[in-house]
Amino acid sequence: MTAHWRPTRALLSATGGAAALLWLAVAAHRPDLIVLAAPLVAGLVVNLARTPSRRVSASLGVDSSTLLEGQETELVLTVEAPDADLVTSSVRPGSWLALRGTGVRTTAASTSVIGFPVHAVRWSRTRTGSATVLVAANQGLFRSEVTASGTGLKILPLHERFGAVDALPNASGTVGAHRSRRPGDGTDLAGVRPFAPGDRLKRINWPVSLRTGELHVTATVSDRDTVIMIVLDSSVDVSAAAVSPVGGSLDVAVHAAASIAEHYLRTGDRVGLLDHARALRPIRPAAGRAHLDRIIDRLLDVTPRPGADDAGMAPILRRIAPHATVMLLSPLLGSARPERAVEIAQSGHSVLVVDTLGNQAPTDTPREWTDLAWRLQLLQRRADIDQLAAHGIPVVPWRGDGSLDEVLLALSRAAAAPRLR
Amino acid sequence: MTVYRTALLIRLVALLAGVGLVLLPVHPSPPGAIITGIGVLAAVLAPAQAGAMVATAAFVITWIAGTGLHTTPDLARTVLAAVALYVLHQSTALAAFVPLGSAVDGAVVRRWALRSRIPLAVAALVIAVDEIVPRSDGSALVELVGLVGVLVVIGVATRVVWTSSDKANQLE
Numbered sequence: 211m212t213a214h215w216r217p218t219r220a221l222l223s224a225t226g227g228a229a230a231l232l233w234l235a236v237a238a239h240r241p242d243l244i245v246l247a248a249p250l251v252a253g254l255v256v257n258l259a260r261t262p263s264r265r266v267s268a269s270l271g272v273d274s275s276t277l278l279e280g281q282e283t284e285l286v287l288t289v290e291a292p293d294a295d296l297v298t299s300s301v302r303p304g305s306w307l308a309l310r311g312t313g314v315r316t317t318a319a320s321t322s323v324i325g326f327p328v329h330a331v332r333w334s335r336t337r338t339g340s341a342t343v344l345v346a347a348n349q350g351l352f353r354s355e356v357t358a359s360g361t362g363l364k365i366l367p368l369h370e371r372f373g374a375v376d377a378l379p380n381a382s383g384t385v386g387a388h389r390s391r392r393p394g395d396g397t398d399l400a401g402v403r404p405f406a407p408g409d410r411l412k413r414i415n416w417p418v419s420l421r422t423g424e425l426h427v428t429a430t431v432s433d434r435d436t437v438i439m440i441v442l443d444s445s446v447d448v449s450a451a452a453v454s455p456v457g458g459s460l461d462v463a464v465h466a467a468a469s470i471a472e473h474y475l476r477t478g479d480r481v482g483l484l485d486h487a488r489a490l491r492p493i494r495p496a497a498g499r500a501h502l503d504r505i506i507d508r509l510l511d512v513t514p515r516p517g518a519d520d521a522g523m524a525p526i527l528r529r530i531a532p533h534a535t536v537m538l539l540s541p542l543l544g545s546a547r548p549e550r551a552v553e554i555a556q557s558g559h560s561v562l563v564v565d566t567l568g569n570q571a572p573t574d575t576p577r578e579w580t581d582l583a584w585r586l587q588l589l590q591r592r593a594d595i596d597q598l599a600a601h602g603i604p605v606v607p608w609r610g611d612g613s614l615d616e617v618l619l620a621l622s623r624a625a626a627a628p629r630l631r
Numbered sequence: 632m633t634v635y636r637t638a639l640l641i642r643l644v645a646l647l648a649g650v651g652l653v654l655l656p657v658h659p660s661p662p663g664a665i666i667t668g669i670g671v672l673a674a675v676l677a678p679a680q681a682g683a684m685v686a687t688a689a690f691v692i693t694w695i696a697g698t699g700l701h702t703t704p705d706l707a708r709t710v711l712a713a714v715a716l717y718v719l720h721q722s723t724a725l726a727a728f729v730p731l732g733s734a735v736d737g738a739v740v741r742r743w744a745l746r747s748r749i750p751l752a753v754a755a756l757v758i759a760v761d762e763i764v765p766r767s768d769g770s771a772l773v774e775l776v777g778l779v780g781v782l783v784v785i786g787v788a789t790r791v792v793w794t795s796s797d798k799a800n801q802l803e
Contacts, residue, residue, distance in 0.1 A: 220724035223684040227716070231691060232782075238700050242709045246694070248757045249717035251782065252750035295746075296739045298728050312635070316729050318738035349746055350724030 213356040215262045215293075221351040224250050257348035262293035268343040268358040270301070275361065277330040279368040282310070284325035287341050287358065294320045294345045294354075303339040306332045306365055333367035333464060335510040366506055367468045400429040437480045437495045439531045439559075440467050440505075441523060443540035443550065444487045447514035448567060459541040463566040464509050466539055466608045470564075471505045482531055483508055486550070487515035489523055495531050516544075523550060524557035535560045537614075541567040542605070543587055548594040551603050562617055563598060563605040567591075637735035638726070642675050645722035649674065651715035652690045656697040657704050663693030674719065678726035683719060690716065710758060714751070721747050 231247035234240060267290045273283045285307075289297050298316045303309055303326075310327040317324065338360025345354045402418050405425035413427040447460035471481045475497060482495035483505050493501075493508055527536060536559045538551050548563075555561040595605045604617040649671025653664050670686030694712065698704055725743050729735055 218724065218727065219679065219681055219684065220720060220727065223681070223687060223723075224720055226684065227687040227691070227720070230688075234691070234695065238695065240695070240700075240703060242703045243691075243695075245706075245709045245754075245758050246691075246713045246716060248754035249713055249750050250720065252753035252757070253717065253720070253747075256746070256749050256753075295742065296725075296728055298730065298733055300730070300733075312732060312734045314730055314733040316638075316733045316735040316739050318736050318742050344728055346724075346728040349721065349743070350728060353728070 213266050213354045215266075215347060215352045215354045218346075218351060218353045220349075224254055224351070228254060253349065254351075257351050260348075262347035262352050262354075264292040266291040266294070266343065266345050266354045266356050268299075268341060268356045270338060270341045270358040270360045272338045272361065272363060276364045276366060278366050279330050279333055282327060282329045284327055285338055285341075285360070287322075287324045287326065287343070289322050289324070289343050289345075291320050291343075291345045291347075291354070293347045295349060296346050297322060298344045298346075299324055299341055300344075301326045301339060301341045303328050304337040304360065304363060306330065306334040306336050307339060307363075330365040332461065333365050333510060336363050336365065337361065338363050364507070364510060367465050367509060400431045402426050403429050436474075437482070437531050437534040438470065438474045439482045439484060439495065439527060439534035439536045440470055441484045441527075441536055441538045441550075441554070442467055442486060442509075442512060443538065444485055444512050444514055445516055446541060446544040448541055448543060459543075459566045459568070460512065460514055462568055462608055463539040463541075463564075464512055466564055466566060467509055468506055469610070470537060470614075472502055475499070475502045481505065482534065484523065484526065484530075485512055486523070487513070489526055492526060492530055495534065524553045524559075527554060527559060528557055532558075535562065537562050537564055539564045539566050539608075541565065542591050542594055543567060548598050551598055552601050555601060555603050561603050562614065563603055564614070565595075565605050565607040568607065635732065635734050637737075637740060638729045638731045638733055641722055641726045641729055641740070642678070642731075645678070645719055645726060646671065646675050648715045648719040648722060649686060651711065652686060652719060655708055655712040655715060656690070656693045657708070658697045659693050660696060663689055663696060667693060671719070674723045675726070678723045683723040686719065687716065706758075713754065713758075717747075717751065717754070 228247045228250040231243045231250070235243035235247065269288050271286045271288070273286065277283060285301055285303060287299050287301060289299065291297055296316055296318055297320070298314065301309070301313045303313070307328045308331050310329060313326060315324055315326075340360060341358045343356045343358065345356075346352070347354070402415050403426065405414065405419075405427050409427045413429075415426045415428045418426040442463055444460055444463070447458045467483065471483070474481050478497060480495040480497045481501065483493040485491070485508070488511075493505055496504075527534065536554050538554065538561060540548075540550070540563060542548055542563070542565060551561050551563050598605055606614060606617045649668070652671065653659065653667050656663070666689035667686050670682050670684075670689055673680060673682030674686055675682070690712075694704075703709075721743070725740075729739070
C-alpha cells in the first residue's frame with residue numbers, strides 16, 4: 211500500500227502563528243514580536259525548503275504461513291518512506307495471535323524492517339493482522355498514513371503426545387498393525403492345531419508334533435489395518451471464551467482429534483473425519499502423512515454451531531466407512547445429545563465416546579440461576595452417560611496419552627465374543 | 632497500555648514550554664493565562680489536535696495585552712518566550728507522531744533535537760541583528776520593507792546553515 215503526504219496542524223499552527231506575529235510586529239511597531247516569530251519563521255524556512263514528494267509504502271509479512279500452537283514468530287513490517295523523519299508503526303495481530311511486547315514502535319530510519327514478535331495462541335485459520343504506519347516529514351509539518359494488511363495464516367493444533375493399544379474391535383483390510391480375529395499369516399499366536407493340507411511346513415510345531423505323534427502347526431491370526439472414523443460433535447462449546455492453553459470443550463475435541471488421527475495414521479491405519487456441523491463434507495478414511503495434513507486442515511475450520519442441521523450421521527458413516535470404529539468426540543451436554551452415539555452404534559459400528567468436557571464450566575457472567583442450571587445440566591449428562599453404558603457404548607474422558615487403552619481392549623473383547631441373534 | 636518513558640518525556644517538554652508561555656508575559660491576565668494553560672494541556676493530551684494553536688493565539692494576545700501596545704518587554708524575557716513558543720510547537724509536532732504506548736528509538740529524539748537547533752541558531756542571529764540595528768520610527772512602508780528584509784535574511788541564513796548541515800550529515 212502507498213500513500214501521499216498531507217500537511218499537519220503543526221504546519222498550520224506555525225504558519226498562522228508566525229504570520230500573525232509578524233503582522234502585529236509591523237502594525238504595533240513591536241520588534242519583540244519579530245523575536246517571538248523568528249524561531250517559527252526559521253523553522254518554516256528550514257522545513258519548507260524541500261517538501262516531501264516520494265510516496266510511502268508498507269507491507270506486512272510473516273516468517274512462516276503455518277504455525278503450531280504456542281510457536282513464536284515475527285510479523286515483519288517493511289516500510290519505505292524516503293522523505294521521512296520518523297516512522298510510527300502500529301501492528302494489530304490477527305485473531306489468536308498475541309503480541310509479545312509493544313505493538314507500536316517509532317523509528318528514525320526512512321527505510322525500515324521492523325519485527326513484531328507474536329505467538330500463536332490457539333489453532334485457527336486466521337490472518338497475520340494489519341499495520342498502520344504514520345510517517346512524519348519536515349519536523350512534523352507533513353504526514354502520511356498508510357495501512358498494510360497481512361496474509362493468511364494457519365495455526366495448527368499442537369498434537370498432544372498420544373498412544374493407544376493396538377487392540378481395535380474391527381480390524382479390516384489386508385495388511386496392518388492390528389490383530390484381527392481371522393486366522394492368517396500374522397505374528398500373534400492363535401493356537402496350535404493339527405496339520406491340514408495347505409499348511410506351510412515352516413508352521414509345523416515340532417515339539418508338539420513329537421509329543422503327540424501327529425503333525426501340528428502353530429496357528430496365527432492375521433495382522434490387519436483398521437478404519438477409524440473420528441466424529442466431532444461441534445454443536446456446543448463450553449467455555450468458548452477462555453483463551454488459555456486449555457481452552458473450551460471444542461478446543462479439547464480438536465486436540466484430541468488431531469492426536470488420535472496422528473497416532474492411527476502413523477501406525478498405518480486409515481482415518482476419516484466427520485464434523486457434525488458439516489456432516490455432508492466428511493473426510494473419507496485414507497492413510498498417509500498427506501491425509502493427516504488434510505484432516506488437520508479441516509479441523510481448523512471447526513467452529514461451534516449450535517443451530518447446525520442435525521443430519522443423521524449413521525447413514526453417512528455406513529456409506530463412507532462401513533466397518534469403521536467410530537470415535538465420537540463430544541461434551542455430551544446441551545445440544546450435544548447422546549442419541550447420536552446410540553444411532554451410530556445401532557447401525558453396526560463400534561462406538562467409543564470420548565468425553566471432551568473435562569473440568570470446563572461456562573464462562574458467562576454468573577446470574578441468579580446459572581449455578582442451578584449448570585448442576586441440572588450435569589445431572590442430565592450423568593444420566594445420559596449411564597444410558598450410553600446401558601447401550602454398551604463406553605464413555606471415556608479425554609486425558610491424552612493412554613486414555614483410550616482400557617476401553618479399546620474392552621471393545622475388542624466385546625467384538626470378539628460370540629454374538630447371539 | 633504500557634506508557635513508554637520517551638513518549639512521556641516529549642509531552643513533559645511540551646508541558647514545561649507551555650508553563651513558560653503561561654508565566655512569561657508581563658502582568659499576565661488571568662483569563663489569558665487560563666486559556667493559554669487550557670491550550671497547552673490540550674496540546675499535551677492530544678498533540679495532533681489544535682491545542683498548540685490555541686495556546687499560541689492566547690499567549691500572543693496575553694503578551695501584547697500585558698505590556699500595552701507600545702511597550703516592549705526586556706530582551707531576556709522575550710528570547711525565553713520565543714524559545715518556549717518554538718519548543719512547544721516542536722515537541723507537540725513530535726508528540727503527535729509518538730503515541731504514549733510507543734517504544735521510541737533513541738535516534739528519533741536525537742535527530743529531532745538536532746534539526747531544531749538550526750532554526751534556533753538562525754533565530755539567535757536575527758535577534759542579535761534586531762538588537763544591534765538602531766531603531767528609528769518610519770513609515771509603514773519602510774517597516775514592511777524592513778520586515779521583508781528580515782525574512783530574506785532569515786531565509787538566506789537558514790539555507791546556508793541547512794546546506795552545510797546536510798553536507799555534514801552526508802559525510803557522516
